[in-house]
Amino acid sequence: MKRTLLGYVPEKSIVYNFHPFTRLFVVFLLTFVPLLILNPAFNGALIVLTVIFFAVSRIDLKIFRYYLPVFVLLFVFITAIYTFFAEEEMMTEALLSVGGVTLYRPAINYALKVYLRILGVLFLTIYFLHVMTESEIVVALRSVKVPFVISYTLGLSLRAIGMFLEDYRTVREAEKARALDISEMNIFKKAAKLINYIVPLLALAIRRTDEFSDAISSRAFSLKTMKNRPNYLARKNRFKWTDFAGICLAVLAIAAVFYLHHRIP
Amino acid sequence: MKPAVEFKDYRWQYEGGRKDALRIPELVIGERSTVGVVGPNEQGKTTLVRTLNGIIPHSHRGVLKGEARVLGENVAEVSHQDLSRKVGVVFSDPDSQFTSMSVEEELVFGLENLNLPLAEIRGRLEWITRILELEDFLAKPPYELSGGQKQKVAIASVVVMKPKILVLDEPTSMLDPRGKEEIFRAVRRIKEEERITLVITEHNLEELLKIVDRVIHLDEGTLVFEGAVADFINAFDYSQDKIYPPEISSIFDFLKRGKEWDGDIPWKLEEGLKRYQRP
Numbered sequence: 001m002k003r004t005l006l007g008y009v010p011e012k013s014i015v016y017n018f019h020p021f022t023r024l025f026v027v028f029l030l031t032f033v034p035l036l037i038l039n040p041a042f043n044g045a046l047i048v049l050t051v052i053f054f055a056v057s058r059i060d061l062k063i064f065r066y067y068l069p070v071f072v073l074l075f076v077f078i079t080a081i082y083t084f085f086a087e088e089e090m091m092t093e094a095l096l097s098v099g100g101v102t103l104y105r106p107a108i109n110y111a112l113k114v115y116l117r118i119l120g121v122l123f124l125t126i127y128f129l130h131v132m133t134e135s136e137i138v139v140a141l142r143s144v145k146v147p148f149v150i151s152y153t154l155g156l157s158l159r160a161i162g163m164f165l166e167d168y169r170t171v172r173e174a175e176k177a178r179a180l181d182i183s184e185m186n187i188f189k190k191a192a193k194l195i196n197y198i199v200p201l202l203a204l205a206i207r208r209t210d211e212f213s214d215a216i217s218s219r220a221f222s223l224k225t226m227k228n229r230p231n232y233l234a235r236k237n238r239f240k241w242t243d244f245a246g247i248c249l250a251v252l253a254i255a256a257v258f259y260l261h262h263r264i265p
Numbered sequence: 266m267k268p269a270v271e272f273k274d275y276r277w278q279y280e281g282g283r284k285d286a287l288r289i290p291e292l293v294i295g296e297r298s299t300v301g302v303v304g305p306n307e308q309g310k311t312t313l314v315r316t317l318n319g320i321i322p323h324s325h326r327g328v329l330k331g332e333a334r335v336l337g338e339n340v341a342e343v344s345h346q347d348l349s350r351k352v353g354v355v356f357s358d359p360d361s362q363f364t365s366m367s368v369e370e371e372l373v374f375g376l377e378n379l380n381l382p383l384a385e386i387r388g389r390l391e392w393i394t395r396i397l398e399l400e401d402f403l404a405k406p407p408y409e410l411s412g413g414q415k416q417k418v419a420i421a422s423v424v425v426m427k428p429k430i431l432v433l434d435e436p437t438s439m440l441d442p443r444g445k446e447e448i449f450r451a452v453r454r455i456k457e458e459e460r461i462t463l464v465i466t467e468h469n470l471e472e473l474l475k476i477v478d479r480v481i482h483l484d485e486g487t488l489v490f491e492g493a494v495a496d497f498i499n500a501f502d503y504s505q506d507k508i509y510p511p512e513i514s515s516i517f518d519f520l521k522r523g524k525e526w527d528g529d530i531p532w533k534l535e536e537g538l539k540r541y542q543r544p
Binding site for chain 1: 386
């Protein structure tokens with residue numbers, strides 16, 4: 001199994017025949033569909049396509065049950081917004097009225113369209129995070145000559161998130177050992193006790209920054225070395241014909257989608 | 266033997282400090298020697314390490330007196346970056362030293378900074394993964410490694426740059442016994458493969474003394490001993506409780522005080538067992 005940004009996935013699947021940049025590019029391109037098109041047929045098709053991607057990448061579809069609460073919450077939130085704050089032109093055809101609250105058909109229709117649109121982006125994002133590692137994101141960016149300072153900063157940020165969570169876990173355990181457990185407290189008490197977490201986390205961050213700075217210096221890193229680097233990893237991960245084919249296919253598919261969208265009234 | 270490091274009337278005091286953090290009247294570390302730096306915490310070991318790669322005086326404020334020369338160059342006159350190319354340092358916390366998102370990326374990071382040709386990078390990567398047995402870890406991210414593996418990668422990522430001097434600053438202090446063992450095995454391998462100058466600061470004398478040729482003992486920031494391991498272990502004050510000598514040496518010191526033993530004090534268990542015969 002391979003550890004990606006959102007969990008463990010099978011190490012061998014068709015998706016890993018593609019260069020990290022191809023994966024990044026195709027997902028990036030597909031997100032334009034829900035971002036620019038409201039038609040539920042297109043967004044529904046995109047969701048189905050993403051589920052096929054999941055299956056082809058041999059990712060267990062049971063993982064969707066972890067995201068189910070998010071999908072439901074999102075549905076409730078969007079429906080509530082278009083029920084209570086719908087524009088006047090959407091409040092023309094009443095569907096039903098419950099306890100003084102009237103649901104209008106156009107508003108609910110529109111809410112469903114918006115929901116499918118956001119769901120499309122969400123499916124693509126979840127898929128992307130399941131098939132990419134932090135390192136692959138950096139390799140993808142370096143392959144297309146994104147300046148080292150940007151790709152390295154992004155890589156460090158991803159690394160820092162992991163380190164911060166590790167430190168937070170350590171501090172939380174240490175505070176629990178001193179009989180401070182905020183999990184049972186109400187939000188105001190939690191806020192008041194936050195300082196007990198912030199101070200050690202800041203101290204750890206400062207220490208780590210100092211040590212990290214020494215570590216990169218001892219690997220001969222300086223502002224000068226950021227330019228004209230050999231870029232070993234980008235050269236090692238070369239594009240294959242399948243990548244060009246994949247990118248071309250994605251571009252053609254997107255062009256076809258936008259053409260069809262333009263033609264369908 | 267040519268000197269790799271020379272100190273002469275060297276004194277360093279951190280800004281705001283009341284006394285010298287490090288005082289070394291005279292010290293020479295020979296090229297290709299393996300030296301252990303021992304002493305209690307906060308007694309100058311890290312200051313010595315920071316001087317060797319130029320972090321002191323270039324990145325810390327303080328007062329420097331005397332002279333420290335590394336590979337013939339005065340550390341106060343050569344830039345920290347230039348010195349970093351010749352002196353590789355590995356610190357104690359393996360987590361803070363991971364600068365990349367995978368082991369392979371970490372190993373080539375320094376080589377890319379040196380602007381080496383790709384073929385050379387590939388060759389060195391293969392070499393270091395072979396001698397430190399890192400083949401299975403190359404694609405792994407740092408959080409999937411144990412403490413010992415992370416520290417081994419940190420050491421590898423510095424050694425692969427082929428520095429003339431390798432400094433390990435308490436490399437096992439944050440590791441479990443298994444991790445410590447892994448690191449000492451890796452250091453032994455590096456010593457066999459690469460005849461570089463090795464400076465190791467360490468609390469675990471048991472393992473350290475098996476590797477090093479000479480010992481530097483710092484106490485309250487002052488150099489109190491410099492010499493061969495045998496001289497160090499025989500001149501050691503076993504009544505003090507600041508640093509702990511190897512168990513076997515303590516046993517032989519006890520025997521010596523009880524007139525049960527009158528020879529030299531060993532520091533390796535096997536050597537001690539071989540030497541000691543009951544009357």
